[in-house]
Amino acid sequence: MTTDANAAATPGRRPRGRPGHDREAVLRTAIDLFIRRGFDATSISDLAAELGVTKSAVYHHFPSKEALLSAALDEALEGLSAAVEAASEATDGERSSVRLRTTVEAAVHILAGNLPAVTLLLRVRGNSAVERAAMERRRHIDDRLAALVRQAAAEGDLRGDVDPDVISRLIFGMVNSLVDWYRPGGPLPADALAATISSVLFEGLRPQPDAAAHVAAYGDDPR
């Protein structure tokens, strides 16, 4: 979105192409193509054509298609890591349920603000070393959230009739699905979005005396 100071500061090593073409624009367009057509189906030639530049101009900024994917996934992962870290520091010493809720809202902000990169992150399936490394880093972030869920459940602040790991999955499910429908600049600002998701989730997840009986009754259904 912003112009890239590094690109301007680095003299073009490849005189052909358009070395001054904004690194950021190359990355944004690559992410867009990877999402629309898939990573495998997108070539550096496609990317250059979409940008209206030569392949050299693309290679000036990124040595390979994998480097573009890696940069996109790094962006999403670094945003999520930083948000989880900041939420953790901001709520140091508070109850786990407060820390969890703050972390979920921070994650929603990152998703809403980095939709294309996060969309790519959520779609990787481990088909390459770059993808597997990203999945490993994502798992590490997810594990921190899952640990908070287990602590909040152990402290009695989450309903006891649902396994804490299932609770984590339900939270991830609702939060991650944002990438399929949320569009920034629409009627729902990111702050309202974060507050809405957090409210719906944590009202649904609070300890509820009736819930155990209800779930048990359904669970006994012999179908």
Added chain:
Amino acid sequence: MTTDANAAATPGRRPRGRPGHDREAVLRTAIDLFIRRGFDATSISDLAAELGVTKSAVYHHFPSKEALLSAALDEALEGLSAAVEAASEATDGERSSVRLRTTVEAAVHILAGNLPAVTLLLRVRGNSAVERAAMERRRHIDDRLAALVRQAAAEGDLRGDVDPDVISRLIFGMVNSLVDWYRPGGPLPADALAATISSVLFEGLRPQPDAAAHVAAYGDDPR
């Protein structure tokens, strides 16, 4: 999973290959490969190799890769349509919130029972006529659910501080995310899964006097 009576009843038109190879096994393996490697990256040769048969044996059952994708998407769509229809008939005359909840639970059952086909359905991006037709049918099913949400909200049975279309997205998000984590045969039977998701969602979505004030306070956050 079951053997295919049609395959046995249809004499092999292609003497080479193994025409008797189970149509159902071909479809299951194709769905598995499409999910693991992606549709574009999977060839009929890959599929035949995975099955240990000739390409002719595959073509005996399906004329093309697109026909395999179409059969997989049909399976998911027909399951979902039938479930939504059955839930609608079973709750005819009841409040919209009851009809909605029954429909959501029926959808969870279909997802849990048809995970691979539904996974493919949720991944299609409209890259071909087959995919676009499936997306159109899926939209039709989603629209029925969204209409129930709007009716239940209008009847005062869902919280009034969240736009009904956002509520629909949150429901779809949590339900559809099953394909990323739920595994049949594990500790959580499909009935308990449906009851859990339904309970967490609809407890979180009930009219809540405090919720409006809470969301408004967060929405005013100037970030």
